[in-house]
Amino acid sequence: MLSLEQLSQMVKEHLGLCDYIDGTQYTCKWAINESPLSGRGLIATEDIMPGEVLFVDRPLIYGPRASSTVEQGCTVCAKLNSDTFYQCSKCSLLLCSEQCQNNDVHVNDCTIISRWNLKKPIEDADSSVLSRALTPIRALMLNNDQKLFMSCMQAHSLPQHGQEVRNLKQYYEIPEEEEQLMIAACCALDTNAFQIATPYGKKEMSMRGLYPVSGLMNHNCVPNTRYYFNSDLQMTVKAVKPIQAGAEIFSCYTGILWGTPARRVYLYKTKHFLCKCDRCSDPTERGTLLGALKCFSSECHGYLLPIDPLRTSSAWRCLQCEMRVPNENICAIQGALGSLMGTLNFEKVEDLESFLVDRIIKYIPKTNQIVIDLQCRLITAFGEAEGYRWHGE
Numbered sequence: 238m239l240s241l242e243q244l245s246q247m248v249k250e251h252l253g254l255c256d257y258i259d260g261t262q263y264t265c266k267w268a269i270n271e272s273p274l275s276g277r278g279l280i281a282t283e284d285i286m287p288g289e290v291l292f293v294d295r296p297l298i299y300g301p302r303a304s305s306t307v308e309q310g311c312t313v314c315a316k317l318n319s320d321t322f323y324q325c326s327k328c329s330l331l332l333c334s335e336q337c338q339n340n341d342v343h344v345n346d347c348t349i350i351s352r353w354n355l356k357k358p359i360e361d362a363d364s365s366v367l368s369r370a371l372t373p374i375r376a377l378m379l380n381n382d383q384k385l386f387m388s389c390m391q392a393h394s395l396p397q398h399g400q401e402v403r404n405l406k407q408y409y410e411i412p413e414e415e416e417q418l419m420i421a422a423c424c425a426l427d428t429n430a431f432q433i434a435t436p437y438g439k440k441e442m443s444m445r446g447l448y449p450v451s452g453l454m455n456h457n458c459v460p461n462t463r464y465y466f467n468s469d470l471q472m473t474v475k476a477v478k479p480i481q482a483g484a485e486i487f488s489c490y491t492g493i494l495w496g497t498p499a500r501r502v503y504l505y506k507t508k509h510f511l512c513k514c515d516r517c518s519d520p521t522e523r524g525t526l527l528g529a530l531k532c533f534s535s536e537c538h539g540y541l542l543p544i545d546p547l548r549t550s551s552a553w554r555c556l557q558c559e560m561r562v563p564n565e566n567i568c569a570i571q572g573a574l575g576s577l578m579g580t581l582n583f584e585k586v587e588d589l590e591s592f593l594v595d596r597i598i599k600y601i602p603k604t605n606q607i608v609i610d611l612q613c614r615l616i617t618a619f620g621e622a623e624g625y626r627w628h629g630e
């Protein structure tokens with residue numbers, strides 16, 4: 238394991254902070270240090286103003302996300318729904334054009350995959366299994382310094398991490414050393430990777446990137462930074478609040494508009510910790526009531542909230558009539574709402590609107606994250622729908 242000094246040096250080189258810009262050495266206002274929350278974190282060394290760029294990171298590896306719900310697209314340009322999709326005859330990866338096939342990205346992917354011995358005919362290889370494992374496959378192209386950098390990142394080691402690589406073994410004989418490196422990449426990706434936002438209006442396969450400096454930021458449900466990506470996959474991290482010297486710099490690993498139960502369950506399942514930040518500790522979530530449910534009593538118009546939000550099995554209580562509801566009943570409602578949301582698919586924007594106004598609002602508070610999510614979807618859908626467009630095309 239590298240020391241903090243060695244890691245800091247590697248980070249500086251990666252960010253280009255060792256280079257001289259306009260004759261003066263570029264300095265940054267943070268350092269890597271031990272965090273009171275967990276492991277290492279980024280700590281401000283000077284006061285930072287909102288809007289200041291903290292750093293611009295580049296991914297060590299990037300590629301399709303591993304989730305089975307991710308729609309598959311071209312493994313080079315990420316385009317979805319092309320009539321011209323075909324599988325490469327050498328490696329079986331999904332492509333949309335000859336141009337993508339001749340692109341260096343594909344040539345490199347194909348070189349690695351096609352040197353593995355096949356256990357079944359190439360035509361039987363499932364392109365989605367390959368696509369889900371493509372990001373860790375690309376770790377095999379890293380040079381030694383980059384591999385060392387990746388190995389310095391925190392990595393979860395539970396058995397579920399690395400499954401996308403183990404799934405490849407039904408089709409390919411993979412050398413042990415390569416399998417181990419790819420599984421290590423999966424563990425680092427699952428702990429640190431960021432989903433790369435798709436540009437507005439573009440339908441592209443959902444991608445993830447292993448950003449080694451951004452990955453050093455710990456989580457807070459009220460982060461003091463935000464980030465965005467450019468078309469070269471560079472990730473810019475900016476302060477959104479004043480950050481005092483000595484304070485930790487945080488990103489948010491969840492949706493910012495998710496309620497506390499949803500955020501905490503997601504963090505526990507995917508990042509293996511239970512967040513105890515101020516927002517999670519406050520049953521009202523600073524008055525936003527994003528997780529609130531309607532009181533189960535038909536005579537009451539109050540809202541139900543967890544009594545002790547930091548205890549996952551906490552009972553809930555109505556703010557108005559004080560009725561207590563056991564956690565199991567709350568989980569059943571949340572589960573049903575979650576499944577309903579997962580199946581929604583409206584052809585017409587008017588159907589989405591009527592679902593929100595005529596159905597959902599009757600059963601859950603207007604402050605609940607589901608209502609907020611549907612309102613956001615409705616705003617986007619109205620902006621895109623014929624007769625409602627906001628950009629005049």
Ligand SMILES: C[S@@+](CC[C@H](N)C(=O)[O-])C[C@H]1O[C@@H](n2cnc3c(N)ncnc32)[C@H](O)[C@@H]1O
Pocket residue numbers: 272274275276277278390391428429452453454455456457508509510511512513
């Ligand atoms: C992307 S890493 C963050 C950097 C990490 N601390 C390190 O030393 O490299 C994510 C992991 O850090 C830990 N972590 C991040 N935020 C945390 C928090 N608010 N409370 C507890 N652990 C946290 C969890 O183990 C999580 O899976």
